[in-house]
Amino acid sequence: MKQILxxxxxxxxxxxxxxxxxxxxYGITPALNAGEAAAALRRRKxxxxxxxxxxxxxxxxxxCKLIKPERPDTLVIFLTAxxxxxxxxxxxxxxAVDYITKPFLxxxxxxxxxxxxxxxxxxxxxxxxxxxxxxxxxxxxQDASLNGSPLSLSPMEYKMLHLxxxxxxxxxxxxxxxEKLWDIEEKYVDExxxxxxxxxxxxxxxxxxxxxxxKTIYGMGYQWTGGEVK
Numbered sequence: 001m002k003q004i005l006x007x008x009x010x011x012x013x014x015x016x017x018x019x020x021x022x023x024x025x026y027g028i029t030p031a032l033n034a035g036e037a038a039a040a041l042r043r044r045k046x047x048x049x050x051x052x053x054x055x056x057x058x059x060x061x062x063x064c065k066l067i068k069p070e071r072p073d074t075l076v077i078f079l080t081a082x083x084x085x086x087x088x089x090x091x092x093x094x095x096a097v098d099y100i101t102k103p104f105l106x107x108x109x110x111x112x113x114x115x116x117x118x119x120x121x122x123x124x125x126x127x128x129x130x131x132x133x134x135x136x137x138x139x140x141x142q143d144a145s146l147n148g149s150p151l152s153l154s155p156m157e158y159k160m161l162h163l164x165x166x167x168x169x170x171x172x173x174x175x176x177x178x179e180k181l182w183d184i185e186e187k188y189v190d191e192x193x194x195x196x197x198x199x200x201x202x203x204x205x206x207x208x209x210x211x212x213x214x215k216t217i218y219g220m221g222y223q224w225t226g227g228e229v230k
Contacts, residue, residue: 001145002117003027005046007037007063008079009056017050020106024114027150034058041067044152045142046074048113051096053080053087061094068095073141075116079104130165132226135205135213137161147208156181157201164214164224173221198222 004026008014014030022028029046031037034055040046049067053060064076076096080087083101091099097116100109128140136145139162144151153161163172163180177194198214205213213226 001025001027001143001148001150002047003029003044003143003150004113005029005031005037005040005049007031007034007049007055007060008052009033009054010052016106020110021113024110026113032056034060034063037063038066041071045071047117047141047143048075048077050077050079053078053082053091061090064091064094064096077113130161130226134208134210135226137165139165146205151204153201153204156197157204160197161201161205164222165226168224168226171217171220171223175221177221 002025004021006014006017006021006028008017008030009032011032014032018028018030029040029044031040034057037049037051049064051060051064055063060078060080064078067074067076076094077098077100078091078096079100079102080091081102088099098112128138130137130139134147136143137158138144139158142153142155142158144153144158159181160177163177174191174194178191181194202212202214211225213224215223215225217223
């Protein structure tokens with residue numbers, strides 16, 4: 001499920017965008033000011049930020065400059081009453097992909113968002129995705145869902161799941177997993193952490209009582225037994 005952050009201090013417009021984009025199937029987080037937006041950005045990754053330029057406690061251009069270095073793949077669309085060319089240029093220089101002046105047609109914005117996401121999906125490497133119609137894992141964007149509901153996974157959990165998905169039906173020994181699950185700072189992953197991580201993953205991706213994805217091969221390790229990728 002694509003996640004959208006709406007940063008708009010006009011509460012009526014914010015609510016209208018939230019309602020209609022949620023109806024389109026997106027996960028929506030509304031924010032009425034820069035402070036709320038910054039807090040939301042610290043909590044999770046967003047695929048798109050709809051960002052008002054003039055906020056009561058800050059400037060949308062400056063907020064965009066904070067978003068892009070940390071989340072370069074996050075799309076930013078400015079929504080603003082300012083239609084001067086220099087403001088539009090400033091928006092693009094800050095890293096936005098579009099600059100929409102108010103008032104605007106909601107339906108046109110919805111179609112634009114859908115088209116943007118469609119183009120991105122077409123150019124995304126297939127090898128970084130797992131989707132069996134029930135469990136969806138996007139390893140490049142670190143996005144996951146189970147039966148359409150978002151899943152919260154840690155970087156270590158994504159790394160382990162990526163190993164399993166790249167080696168379907170193959171028994172991965174505990175030694176193999178331990179050797180490959182060093183973190184980016186080369187901190188060793190011990191036996192207890194491995195067991196705990198597998199258990200935590202199972203509790204998330206098998207939460208709906210469906211077919212188990214990870215099988216324990218006693219005395220050896222684990223095997224990915226998930227469904228066929230669609």
